[in-house]
Amino acid sequence: MADRDLAKIYAVAVRIPFGRVATYGQVATLAGLPRRARLVGHAMRELPDGSNLPWHRVINAAGKVSRRSGLNIGEGYQRHLLEEEGVVFDEHGRTDLERFGWDPDAPLPRSRKARPKR
C-alpha cells in the first residue's frame, strides 16, 4: 500500500539531521524503495503545511530545490529555510551535496570522523 510506503518515507525524512539535505533517491533507498524516488516527491506534495517533517531538507539529486507543480509556495522559501540551517547555495541555486548531504552512515557527526570539510 502506498500509505505504508509513505510512512517509511516520512520516517526517513524525519531522520534528516539539522543543516543537512537528502536527495529523493537517497530517502527512497533508505526507506526501502530503491526506484521510487518519484513516490517521495508525491509524498512531500501531499504533506500538510503544519507538518513537523523537514520536507525542505529533501532536494533532488542535482542538489537543487525542486519546484512544485503549478504554484510554488514562494520565491526560494525552501532555500531560505535551508539557509537558516546553515546550508549555503551558489548562484545556480545549488548546494554542495558533498558537504551538506546527509550521510546515513554518520547519523550524528557530533564529533570528528565525518567532517564535512572537503
Added chain:
DNA sequence: CGCATGACCTACG
C-alpha cells in the same frame, strides 16, 4: 481501465 502528468533517478554522450 487507459492516458497524461509529475517536489525524480540513472545512464549515455
Added chain:
DNA sequence: TCGTAGGCCATGC
C-alpha cells in the same frame, strides 16, 4: 555540467 532518453509508479481525468 548539461541535454536527451528510458524507466518507475502514484494520482487525476
